[in-house]
Amino acid sequence: MDGRRGSVLVLTNLSDVTTDIVLRVLAARRVPVVRLDPGTDLHTGASLSATYGTGVQRGVLRTPSRDLDLARVRSVWVRRPSPYEGPPGLEERDRRFAAEQDLWGVGGVLASLPGAYYVNRPWNNRAAEHKPAQLAAAQRFGFPVPDTLITNVADRAREFVARQSNGTVYKPVWNTPYRVAGRPHSVWVREVREREITDAVAVCPHLFQARVDKAFDVRVTAVGHRVSGVRIDSPDLDWRRRQDLMRCEPVAVPDAVRTSVHSYLTHFRLVYGAFDFAVTQDGAWYFLECNPNGQWAWQPPGITDAVAHALADQLEKGSDT
Incomplete structure (x- = not known):
């Protein structure tokens, strides 16, 4: 059992090279780290158990290389874990059920470890x-915010676009994975004109914003x-x-x-x-x-290095911050 106070649990996918930069800093400081991709690792050799009772919360994360006492996790870095998709080989309905249980079970345990410090808690993320919450908070805390309309009414969208003297941009309210002819396709921020807006706006909310x-x-x-x-x-x-x-x-x-x-x-x-x-x-x-x-x-090397060290500082200090 890895009982050393100060273990850092990093939740991310195997190909996340950004994480490696911070892990090198933590390794140089001799801070113990466990890296886990819960969406995949728990179907390929890792396991998780958690116990709850009056005055009791404990658990164990077992990986092929170590056992981690979840009550002794110093901090959790929620970086870029893979989606919970369930174990391969199951029928679609069973895999979908298992994926939901993973999300709410495994995800719930790892998001609420006792005494752990999070960068950031998943539900805070x-x-x-x-985006509507972001814009409301930005206004509240003094940021200038471009005039913005979120609507599924085409006439409202056309009226908004017509009023913007410097033009209007469209952006999705969420970066949903999108495919064209079977290939991944990114929906970039782009300028939009009044004549381009059709009744298809009614399908879902669209975000239109005055061009800065x-x-x-x-x-x-x-x-x-x-x-x-x-x-x-x-x-x-x-x-x-x-x-x-x-x-x-x-x-x-x-x-x-x-x-x-x-x-x-x-x-x-x-x-x-x-x-x-x-x-x-x-x-x-x-x-x-x-x-x-x-x-x-x-970002430029100097800033990348500064961010890596700032993140390492937060993770190393843990709940004492």
Whole structure:
């Protein structure tokens, strides 16, 4: 049994190379780490048991290399675990049932370990992923927010688009996996014109937003009280589309933005958040969104290293923070 106080449990998929950067920092500090992809590992040799009773909560996670006392987990980093899809080889209905039991059973146990510190708790991530909630919180904490309409009424959408003097963009309210002719397809942020809007809007909610006349984009990465900013210059409206064409460099984050970022994280009970802003020529930082589990290792080496060490600090300190 690995009884050393301070074990860090990292939940992520096997190919997540971003995690490796932080794990190297923790290894150099001799912090014990257990890496698990619960959606797949619990069907390929790992096991989990948890016991609950009056005044008692304990459990054991067994992997091929060790046993981990769940009551002694110092911190949990919820990075990029695979979806719960159930064990292969079952009929579709049985596999779907097993996948749901995995999500609510295994996922529930790992999300509520006694005394563990989370970066971030899964349900806090989920609450913070809703774009309407993001926009409402951004307004509350002082960020400028582009005029935005979420609707499934085509006439309302056309009226909104017609009123925007600088144009309108469309973005999905959630990045749902999408396939065209059997191949994965990304739905990027793009400009939309009034004549393009059809009655098909009624199928589901659509998000339309006033286009910001931006000079550049900024990604602000926040870990606890540490905040770093990267200026992004791209020929595309959505810089994620062709990242090989974008240029990045560190940028100072204004004090007012820092204050709003910390208030936003506190509101959603997040330790980590990746904020996207559109910055205008006159220096206004318009809030676009915050991904509570956004990627960060693509940034300039100095910032990538700083984020890795900030995350390692949080995980190492655990519940004492």
